[in-house]
Amino acid sequence: MSLSKVYSFPTNEKLSEALNEYVAHLSREAIARNGRFTIAFSGGSLPATVCRFLKDNKEVDFSKWYVFWADERCVTLDNEESNFKLLRKELLDHLVQTDRGIPPDQVMQINEDLVGDQNAAAEDYQEKLGSVFSGTTKIKYPELDCILLGIGPDGHTCSLFPNHPLLEEKTKWVAGLDDSPKEPPRRITLTYPVLNHASNVVFVANGAGKRKTIKKILDEKDVHLPASHVAPFKGTLSWFLDDAASKDLSETSPSPFKL
Numbered sequence: 001m002s003l004s005k006v007y008s009f010p011t012n013e014k015l016s017e018a019l020n021e022y023v024a025h026l027s028r029e030a031i032a033r034n035g036r037f038t039i040a041f042s043g044g045s046l047p048a049t050v051c052r053f054l055k056d057n058k059e060v061d062f063s064k065w066y067v068f069w070a071d072e073r074c075v076t077l078d079n080e081e082s083n084f085k086l087l088r089k090e091l092l093d094h095l096v097q098t099d100r101g102i103p104p105d106q107v108m109q110i111n112e113d114l115v116g117d118q119n120a121a122a123e124d125y126q127e128k129l130g131s132v133f134s135g136t137t138k139i140k141y142p143e144l145d146c147i148l149l150g151i152g153p154d155g156h157t158c159s160l161f162p163n164h165p166l167l168e169e170k171t172k173w174v175a176g177l178d179d180s181p182k183e184p185p186r187r188i189t190l191t192y193p194v195l196n197h198a199s200n201v202v203f204v205a206n207g208a209g210k211r212k213t214i215k216k217i218l219d220e221k222d223v224h225l226p227a228s229h230v231a232p233f234k235g236t237l238s239w240f241l242d243d244a245a246s247k248d249l250s251e252t253s254p255s256p257f258k259l
């Protein structure tokens, strides 16, 4: 099991600069090794924080990116609740406008025709993951190069909520739920086995509102919070926080970033 690194930055801007540096580094390494970079984004506040500088980073070869969602709401792609729509606004449209767009068949959004049935949508999404990872070989779990995770005040991550039966899911890569305690209730989510087989998992959180939750996970090791169970088997686990979010932590790691 991996040890986690916890980085904290004085401002939200510095946090975004560090994330730009780190994601660009992971992308460069993966492309040099495998000719592509597979990344999953969460929704909520994360895309704006991660993409603020990344979207203009000319050293990133976005043409080699395969983009997935760590979780998605079962809504149409133009709905205000859509995590896809959020990333379009924060990254995808900007790349197209600046002639560095990700090829559309490498952007793996939820199937809009299936949003009325979360289980069908989840199965379809699992097949999309399979089309990129399995090729002709049957694999047990996909190994994404990078999964970017947000965290809710209740400790949820992706759409894995406290006390939910999906926390026990061991077989499916992607699962559906229609009882999310946060709106909208119908969603699909990556499961723990996929999170924990990734090469690099990165939690991103900012603001005082997340402070108590982060302390419970990192210092108090509270097992009731879903984010506490993200622990990549072989991969790295990093936390990127701003000082408002990390204020009560007993310690953070020295920052290796050139900001």
Ligand SMILES: O=C1O[C@H](COP(=O)(O)O)[C@@H](O)[C@H](O)[C@H]1O
Pocket (backbone or CB within 6 Å): 042, 043, 044, 045, 046, 070, 071, 072, 073, 083, 149, 150, 151, 152, 153, 157, 158, 159, 182
């Ligand atoms: O519902 C969701 O919430 C979490 C946390 O969002 P935030 O706005 O508090 O950062 C997010 O990570 C997840 O993708 C989203 O569907």
